[in-house]
Amino acid sequence: xxxxxxxxxxxxxxxxxxxxxxxxxxxxxxxxxxxxxxxxxxxxxxxxxxxxxxxxxxxxxxxxxxxxxxxxxxxxxxxxxxxxxxxxxxxxxxxxxxxxxxxxxxxxxxxxxxxxxxxxxxxxxxxxxxxxxxxxxxxxxxxxxxxxxxxxxxxxxxxxxxxxxxxxxxxxxxxxxxxxxxxxxxxxxxxxxxxxxxxxxxxxxxxxxxxxxxxxxxxxxxxxxxxxxxxxxxxxxxxxxxxxxxxxxxxxxxxxxxxxxxxxxxxxxxxxxxxxxxxxxxxxxxxxxxxxxxxxxxxxxxxxxxxxxxxxxxxxxxxxxxxxxxxxxxxxxxxxxxxxxxxxxxxxxxxxxxx
Amino acid sequence: xxxxxxxxxxxxxxxxxxxxxxxxxxxxxxxxxxxxxxxxxxxxxxxxxxxxxxxxxxxxxxxxxxxxxxxxxxxxxxxxxxxxxxxxxxxxxxxxxxxxxxxxxxxxxxxxxxxxxxxxxxxxxxxxxxxxxxxxxxxxxxxxxxxxxxxxxxxxxxxxxxxxxxxxxxxxxxxxxxxxxxxxxxxxxxxxxxxxxxxxxxxxxxxxxxxxxxxxxxxxxxxxxxxxxxxxxxxxxxxxxxxxxxxxxxxxxxxxxxxxxxxxxxxxxxxxxxxxxxxxxxxxxxxxxxxxxxxxxxxxxxxxxxxxxxxxxxxxxxxxxxxxxxxxxxxxxxxxxxxxxxxxxxxxxxxxxxx
Ligand SMILES: Nc1ncnc2c1ncn2[C@@H]1O[C@H](CSCC[C@H](N)C(=O)O)[C@@H](O)[C@H]1O
Ligand SMILES: Nc1ncnc2c1ncn2[C@@H]1O[C@H](CSCC[C@H](N)C(=O)O)[C@@H](O)[C@H]1O
Numbered sequence: 001x002x003x004x005x006x007x008x009x010x011x012x013x014x015x016x017x018x019x020x021x022x023x024x025x026x027x028x029x030x031x032x033x034x035x036x037x038x039x040x041x042x043x044x045x046x047x048x049x050x051x052x053x054x055x056x057x058x059x060x061x062x063x064x065x066x067x068x069x070x071x072x073x074x075x076x077x078x079x080x081x082x083x084x085x086x087x088x089x090x091x092x093x094x095x096x097x098x099x100x101x102x103x104x105x106x107x108x109x110x111x112x113x114x115x116x117x118x119x120x121x122x123x124x125x126x127x128x129x130x131x132x133x134x135x136x137x138x139x140x141x142x143x144x145x146x147x148x149x150x151x152x153x154x155x156x157x158x159x160x161x162x163x164x165x166x167x168x169x170x171x172x173x174x175x176x177x178x179x180x181x182x183x184x185x186x187x188x189x190x191x192x193x194x195x196x197x198x199x200x201x202x203x204x205x206x207x208x209x210x211x212x213x214x215x216x217x218x219x220x221x222x223x224x225x226x227x228x229x230x231x232x233x234x235x236x237x238x239x240x241x242x243x244x245x246x247x248x249x250x251x252x253x254x255x256x257x258x259x260x261x262x263x264x265x266x267x268x269x270x271x272x273x274x275x276x277x278x279x280x281x282x283x284x285x286x287x288x289x290x291x292x293x294x295x296x297x298x299x300x301x302x303x304x305x306x307x308x309x310x311x312x313x314x315x316x317x318x319x320x321x322x323x324x325x326x327x328x329x330x331x332x333x334x335x336x337x338x339x340x341x342x343x344x345x346x347x348x349x350x351x352x353x354x355x
Numbered sequence: 356x357x358x359x360x361x362x363x364x365x366x367x368x369x370x371x372x373x374x375x376x377x378x379x380x381x382x383x384x385x386x387x388x389x390x391x392x393x394x395x396x397x398x399x400x401x402x403x404x405x406x407x408x409x410x411x412x413x414x415x416x417x418x419x420x421x422x423x424x425x426x427x428x429x430x431x432x433x434x435x436x437x438x439x440x441x442x443x444x445x446x447x448x449x450x451x452x453x454x455x456x457x458x459x460x461x462x463x464x465x466x467x468x469x470x471x472x473x474x475x476x477x478x479x480x481x482x483x484x485x486x487x488x489x490x491x492x493x494x495x496x497x498x499x500x501x502x503x504x505x506x507x508x509x510x511x512x513x514x515x516x517x518x519x520x521x522x523x524x525x526x527x528x529x530x531x532x533x534x535x536x537x538x539x540x541x542x543x544x545x546x547x548x549x550x551x552x553x554x555x556x557x558x559x560x561x562x563x564x565x566x567x568x569x570x571x572x573x574x575x576x577x578x579x580x581x582x583x584x585x586x587x588x589x590x591x592x593x594x595x596x597x598x599x600x601x602x603x604x605x606x607x608x609x610x611x612x613x614x615x616x617x618x619x620x621x622x623x624x625x626x627x628x629x630x631x632x633x634x635x636x637x638x639x640x641x642x643x644x645x646x647x648x649x650x651x652x653x654x655x656x657x658x659x660x661x662x663x664x665x666x667x668x669x670x671x672x673x674x675x676x677x678x679x680x681x682x683x684x685x686x687x688x689x690x691x692x693x694x695x696x697x698x699x700x701x702x703x704x705x706x707x708x709x710x
Pocket of ligand 1: 013016017025026054055056057058059060061076077078079081103104105106119120121131134
């Protein structure tokens with residue numbers, strides 16, 4: 001248990017310690033505008049309030065909360081990025097309001113409870129990284145009754161798509177297996193060892209790598225060939241760890257007129273900033289990571305390709321189910337099983353990993 | 356201490372658990388031929404002997420030792436690759452001789468001491484990965500007095516080189532810093548936060564990434580522009596952990612006639628298989644990772660680029676020193692400081708990381 005945590009921390013946090021990586025997030029205009037607007041269009045909700053920023057990174061959200069009028073902001077960050085955050089806070093003359101605390105939010109201590117928790121915890125397809133867990137721990141420990149979560153709500157979507165990547169990945173996979181055949185022949189001839197007993201294991205490894213790993217893609221809206229389905233809704237104020245440990249949903253995905261091929265599915269998410277039930281935001285801000293021409297984000301979409309692709313006819317409905325669980329060896333990565341059928345056809349199950 | 360180990364294991368071993376990665380090593384013809392010849396050209400030294408293979412991976416070296424006539428071979432592997440190794444041993448009908456033991460060689464128990472330790476422990480520039488540490492633990496615990504190490508000797512070399520990568524990396528670095536300037540301007544205008552206080556920290560990060568990280572390169576022999584210097588010699592039978600924890604040497608590198616520019620230095624290694632003092636190999640086999648046209652290896656060379664490059668004149672001697680230590684945050688990675696001067700000129704120090 002303790003060892004698992006050490007390994008997890010070593011793996012998970014290392015990229016966040018680099019300004020280069022924080023800059024990538026800070027350069028995501030869609031992300032930045034959504035959080036900026038969520039704070040400043042509701043500035044009066046921040047005035048005089050105590051705020052906790054879970055995972056402050058560079059400190060950006062904490063500084064905005066202070067600029068919007070918060071009385072006190074606790075900005076918690078596990079990595080050494082905390083040192084840069086403290087510097088940034090001071091340079092922007094907010095060190096009388098923002099206190100940067102280096103540590104994991106699960107373990108740090110605050111001198112008081114807070115009115116608002118703000119956090120940018122979303123990973124690929126919302127839940128990758130499982131950072132929401134930390135936000136929920138912080139909420140249950142430090143948020144005052146009646147307090148607000150920023151963002152307040154999150155949703156996950158799944159849609160049928162078309163893509164050339166399916167054929168691509170299949171070709172890469174086949175090339176890799178051909179290469180294995182040459183390799184085993186050569187190892188036998190040149191070095192007297194027959195490797196062919198490992199061929200099935202190698203195939204499994206390559207299938208997993210090329211065909212069962214979801215892909216990061218920034219899709220064009222025109223690649224979405226059917227109605228997206230809502231597969232999960234989260235109220236950040238009330239959701240529990242159990243609610244997000246496994247996500248399962250049935251879906252109906254009517255395919256648009258004239259579309260004949262479904263290469264697979266794309267998953268994305270949105271979050272909304274609506275304040276709290278007792279203090280609703282005046283203006284709801286939404287951050288969506290749906291396929292877009294101009295408003296793309298660094299999250300892109302997660303694509304789950306089917307091998308072979310589906311052939312559909314006008315007005316066919318692709319229906320089925322999705323089950324997303326945490327990978328057994330790393331709780332920050334995800335295993336996904338998508339079952340699908342067309343109309344009354346037989347159901348097919350496909351397994352994927354979000355790496 | 357225990358946490359560090361958990362994190363180390365999680366990070367270090369993960370790639371070796373993939374057949375794909377083992378296959379890359381098994382496809383390195385130069386590496387394979389050297390180990391193959393070291394065993395079979397000295398087969399009578401293996402006959403009737405007890406052998407320990409430290410880090411057997413796919414099991415290849417253990418199978419060869421058995422084929423050469425060993426009485427018993429203990430094949431130790433930490434990762435799940437051990438399961439594939441056991442299968443490979445059985446398929447090649449050596450399971451009556453080779454016993455695959457899954458575990459770290461530091462912790463496993465053997466029923467007897469061994470006559471020969473064979474291991475392929477070498478990392479980039481010989482010592483990256485620090486796997487030699489594990490071989491030394493195994494040697495001190497399990498090798499009989501008078502036993503043999505395969506390989507028996509190792510050497511590290513440093514040479515002046517020319518390369519176009521220096522300019523390349525400098526351009527990438529400059530582009531990255533220009534981008535940072537635009538980023539800080541944009542963040543100030545669009546989002547009201549001044550990031551410029553982090554510019555020096557960002558610069559440091561980018562200098563480290565672009566200019567102070569050694570590069571894997573498979574150099575042409577013609578890129579070597581001066582005499583290589585021997586910077587370390589290791590007798591695997593007697594070397595201690597302290598001997599390899601830090602490597603330091605002075606060097607003299609006469610630059611070849613007509614060469615006017617030194618872009619930096621390249622480091623590589625060789626190992627030799629000479630049996631033991633009491634039972635010398637009949638035929639010494641050498642595995643070198645020096646720049647080569649036909650006999651390239653997956654190790655390539657580690658290139659340390661100077662910014663700016665050195666300008667030398669006919670018959671100039673580049674002299675200086677190298678100090679290689681283990682990175683404080685990960686003992687499997689290396690910090691390198693190279694000091695150099697031309698003739699009686701002033702000395703310049705350059706710091707690098709082998710990542
Ligand atoms: N349990 C935890 N405790 C403290 N920090 C955490 C954490 N889990 C993740 N983090 C930090 O949370 C950050 C998420 S990235 C978001 C950074 C910043 N809030 C921004 O919006 O730009 C990372 O810097 C990561 O190191
Ligand atoms: N301390 C340790 N205990 C057991 N195995 C180890 C080890 N340190 C490294 N290894 C294993 O040693 C292997 C080195 S790669 C060499 C594999 C094989 N002997 C071949 O020559 O093809 C890896 O599979 C790694 O997992």
